[in-house]
Amino acid sequence: MSSAIRTENLVKKFRKVTALEGVNLDVPEGAIYALVGPNGAGKTTAIKVLMNIFRATSGRAEVQGTDSTRLRGAAFTSIGYVSENQELPGWMDLRQLLAFLRPFYPTWDLGLERDLFRELDLPRDRKLSKLSRGMRMKAAMLSSLAYHPKLIVLDEPFGGLDPLVRDQLIEGLLERASEATIFVSSHDLAEIENLASHIGYLEEGRLRFSEERAVLLERFREVELTLDDPPSLDRKWPESWMHVAASQHVLRFIESRFASERTSAEIRRLFGEVRGVTVSPMTLRAIFVAMARAGRPSAGGSTV
Amino acid sequence: MKNQILHIFKNDVRHFWREIVLMAVIVIAYGWQTSTHSRESGFLAVDIAFSFSSQILSLLVPVSFIFLIVRAAHAECLVGDRQFWVTRPYDWRQLLAAKLLFIVSFVNFPLFVLQVVLLWHSGFWPPKYLAGLIGLQVLWIAFVFLPTAAWAVVTAGIGQFVLTLLGVLVYVIALTALLSKIPSIGVAGASSIPGSFSSIAILAAFIVVVLWQYARRRTARSWLVLLGLAAAIPILFAITPYRTIIARLYSAPTAGQTFPVRLAFDPTKPSSLKGGHPEKNKVHIKLPLLVSGIAEGTMVSEGGNRESIEAPGGLRWESRWEHGNGYLLPNRPHTSKTITVDKDFYERVKSVSVKIQITFALRLGRAAETDHVVAGAAPFTVPGDGRCAFSPLARSEAICLFPVKSQLMLLTAKSEEITCRPGENEKPLPTGIVAYGWVYDFPELGAEFGINPVSTRELGLEDFGELKVDRFPGGICPGTPLTIYTSWQDGPRYRSDLEIDGIHLADYKLDDSPGYNSGFGVMVP
Numbered sequence: 001m002s003s004a005i006r007t008e009n010l011v012k013k014f015r016k017v018t019a020l021e022g023v024n025l026d027v028p029e030g031a032i033y034a035l036v037g038p039n040g041a042g043k044t045t046a047i048k049v050l051m052n053i054f055r056a057t058s059g060r061a062e063v064q065g066t067d068s069t070r071l072r073g074a075a076f077t078s079i080g081y082v083s084e085n086q087e088l089p090g091w092m093d094l095r096q097l098l099a100f101l102r103p104f105y106p107t108w109d110l111g112l113e114r115d116l117f118r119e120l121d122l123p124r125d126r127k128l129s130k131l132s133r134g135m136r137m138k139a140a141m142l143s144s145l146a147y148h149p150k151l152i153v154l155d156e157p158f159g160g161l162d163p164l165v166r167d168q169l170i171e172g173l174l175e176r177a178s179e180a181t182i183f184v185s186s187h188d189l190a191e192i193e194n195l196a197s198h199i200g201y202l203e204e205g206r207l208r209f210s211e212e213r214a215v216l217l218e219r220f221r222e223v224e225l226t227l228d229d230p231p232s233l234d235r236k237w238p239e240s241w242m243h244v245a246a247s248q249h250v251l252r253f254i255e256s257r258f259a260s261e262r263t264s265a266e267i268r269r270l271f272g273e274v275r276g277v278t279v280s281p282m283t284l285r286a287i288f289v290a291m292a293r294a295g296r297p298s299a300g301g302s303t304v
Numbered sequence: 305m306k307n308q309i310l311h312i313f314k315n316d317v318r319h320f321w322r323e324i325v326l327m328a329v330i331v332i333a334y335g336w337q338t339s340t341h342s343r344e345s346g347f348l349a350v351d352i353a354f355s356f357s358s359q360i361l362s363l364l365v366p367v368s369f370i371f372l373i374v375r376a377a378h379a380e381c382l383v384g385d386r387q388f389w390v391t392r393p394y395d396w397r398q399l400l401a402a403k404l405l406f407i408v409s410f411v412n413f414p415l416f417v418l419q420v421v422l423l424w425h426s427g428f429w430p431p432k433y434l435a436g437l438i439g440l441q442v443l444w445i446a447f448v449f450l451p452t453a454a455w456a457v458v459t460a461g462i463g464q465f466v467l468t469l470l471g472v473l474v475y476v477i478a479l480t481a482l483l484s485k486i487p488s489i490g491v492a493g494a495s496s497i498p499g500s501f502s503s504i505a506i507l508a509a510f511i512v513v514v515l516w517q518y519a520r521r522r523t524a525r526s527w528l529v530l531l532g533l534a535a536a537i538p539i540l541f542a543i544t545p546y547r548t549i550i551a552r553l554y555s556a557p558t559a560g561q562t563f564p565v566r567l568a569f570d571p572t573k574p575s576s577l578k579g580g581h582p583e584k585n586k587v588h589i590k591l592p593l594l595v596s597g598i599a600e601g602t603m604v605s606e607g608g609n610r611e612s613i614e615a616p617g618g619l620r621w622e623s624r625w626e627h628g629n630g631y632l633l634p635n636r637p638h639t640s641k642t643i644t645v646d647k648d649f650y651e652r653v654k655s656v657s658v659k660i661q662i663t664f665a666l667r668l669g670r671a672a673e674t675d676h677v678v679a680g681a682a683p684f685t686v687p688g689d690g691r692c693a694f695s696p697l698a699r700s701e702a703i704c705l706f707p708v709k710s711q712l713m714l715l716t717a718k719s720e721e722i723t724c725r726p727g728e729n730e731k732p733l734p735t736g737i738v739a740y741g742w743v744y745d746f747p748e749l750g751a752e753f754g755i756n757p758v759s760t761r762e763l764g765l766e767d768f769g770e771l772k773v774d775r776f777p778g779g780i781c782p783g784t785p786l787t788i789y790t791s792w793q794d795g796p797r798y799r800s801d802l803e804i805d806g807i808h809l810a811d812y813k814l815d816d817s818p819g820y821n822s823g824f825g826v827m828v829p
């Protein structure tokens with residue numbers, strides 16, 4: 001499968017501050033990729049480099065097969081970019097904005113525009129500067145979806161929106177998912193947990209991991225061992241075990257590269273026969289919390 | 305989209321229609337005011353009111369143009385990372401073309417129409433002056449519109465733009481002050497090399513910044529270009545070898561060479577030494593000179609001068625090259641040169657016999673055309689398509705209108721032919737005096753930069769040589785025949801040394817009363 005977005009050792013520095021440090025990203029075409037990370041992790045910077053708003057300090061980025069530094073003009077006819085801090089022309093109302101933008105896009109779909117208008121419940125005649133934040137986001141979304149973009153890039157699109165608006169936007173997006181690659185950033189996993197097919201976790205400018213959601217959920221497990229004797233924590237644990245903790249005869253850890261046979265063999269090597277083993281799947285939120293607490297690259301990160 | 309130019313242009317017109325209307329109102333008001341009240345009415349209050357409104361409108365017209373350019377540039381702001389348009393399929397060339405179309409339509413075109421109307425209203429047939437009108441547009445683009453566009457594309461809003469302009473103003477003031485400290489820079493032609501380089505570099509930088517910003521939006525680098533240029537200009541002026549340039553421009557005399565002017569010290573002591581001006585630690589010495597050899601239809605201008613004074617006991621003082629601003633004309637045998645000397649040195653040598661050497665950097669100018677015109681009671685014409693008429697309010701002076709650009713004119717009239725009648729307490733002019741008058745121009749430019757393409761000049765005679773003109777009916781009156789020299793061409797440049805030996809500086813020191821002139825001055829022997 002070819003890539004809609006690809007970066008190689010992407011570095012962006014603002015004077016002494018390093019916003020992105022060697023980010024390698026690969027977003028397959030057709031994916032709904034969620035770039036997650038705390039505030040200040042570098043998500044917006046990464047997106048602005050991809051959209052050729054910022055220039056990378058080093059490394060390279062490709063968007064739809066085009067070097068991001070060459071992304072301009074006609075290349076944007078197939079890209080829809082929406083950002084929470086984008087400045088729309090406040091002197092226009094939405095009807096004027098759409099009338100202005102329409103001729104720029106050969107694929108502009110008037111029917112889709114009408115549908116989106118209806119779905120998103122937007123006022124046509126109110127100046128954009130007079131719209132609420134949620135309304136503005138919806139207006140930006142409408143103006144970025146009506147031409148069937150092949151790539152939809154959304155930078156924190158749902159932050160601060162009320163749940164109803166958020167659901168409307170997500171619904172609108174999902175309806176377009178079959179025809180486009182969607183790249184969405186958020187600091188709040190809950191916003192996009194159920195939306196994403198792929199997830200990347202960015203922290204302090206580094207991409208901690210980037211992989212398919214299903215694979216991620218598959219490889220993280222909470223493991224609880226019941227032992228004959230109280231375990232000693234003063235030993236070297238396997239690289240893939242995180243947050244190893246003991247309580248009397250019980251040892252708990254998070255396996256970041258879970259494979260039933262391999263993990264069982266590792267346990268046997270370290271403890272011999274154990275009285276009991278409980279393996280529990282983890283939610284995405286639990287995985288991210290574990291990753292954030294670990295503060296180090298995932299042992300099992302597939303594309304980091 | 306194949307043609308974004310008209311699409312963006314129309315959008316800008318929709319966006320800025322209020323600003324466009326405001327600009328149009330200001331331009332129309334200026335046109336109306338200028339065409340209906342270009343001359344004094346005779347009622348002081350009315351004249352003051354119109355003069356004030358004229359000045360306000362003269363300021364508002366360019367301000368409204370600048371405002372429109374800045375607004376148009378900021379509509380698709382090139383600074384920052386939040387503009388919606390940067391991730392839309394704009395073609396930068398078409399965006400730039402749309403902005404140019406907007407500026408041409410709502411800045412250049414209204415200005416052009418205004419100038420055509422003003423020309424026509426003053427009785428000049430506009431198509432005849434099309435080249436001049438285009439020249440005026442070029443000047444406006446180079447001096448105002450292009451710099452405005454360059455600053456607009458590196459700023460994010462009107463506030464930032466105004467702050468930047470203030471910064472530029474402070475820079476220009478500081479640069480001017482700095483340049484005035486550079487020795488020998490004031491000699492005519494000496495700074496033409498760094499001046500030309502700077503002008504070209506500034507224009508090139510502005511064009512590069514505009515193109516670069518539209519093509520790549522590299523604001524930080526564009527600022528670097530502008531700031532680098534701002535730093536380079538004073539350095540360029542500072543490292544220019546002015547003395548070498550002056551030596552080349554004003555060649556030393558060769559054997560057998562005849563000068564277009566002969567200068568000699570006039571041993572007659574001046575009857576009056578009034579006319580100095582107080583200057584800290586300086587004194588002014590006024591040396592009477594005799595001038596001869598200047599042919600009719602020529603003049604000699606002083607590009608600069610340098611002096612040295614030697615006194616007994618090995619005492620020596622030497623000036624650097626100073627700029628000169630005097631003219632030497634035919635039929636003016638007496639003139640003077642005022643030199644500025646360090647007070648300390650003067651105090652030490654004022655009573656002893658000293659030797660002064662003055663080196664003049666002189667330029668010869670020749671008039672290619674000579675016209676004889678009689679000032680008529682009815683409107684009359686002068687060279688350069690000038691139309692002159694006597695104002696009922698101004699005595700002995702005609703007001704002339706010139707289309708696009710006035711010419712440099714030297715007027716002469718013989719005193720016995722001047723038709724102005726002596727007024728009360730005035731005596732008739734003595735015969736045998738040649739009176740001179742000037743109409744100035746801007747020789748470097750093909751047109752006279754300004755909003756109004758019709759320049760107004762006074763046609764009068766102000767130089768009566770040794771006569772105190774206030775006691776005589778000087779000037780031009782209907783019927784006065786004038787000889788007008790025009791189409792001045794630069795002749796050769798010379799360096800001329802004048803040695804004056806055995807004089808006492810105290811005999812020539814000016815007192816510190818107003819009226820100082822560092823150039824040549826007409827002397828009363």
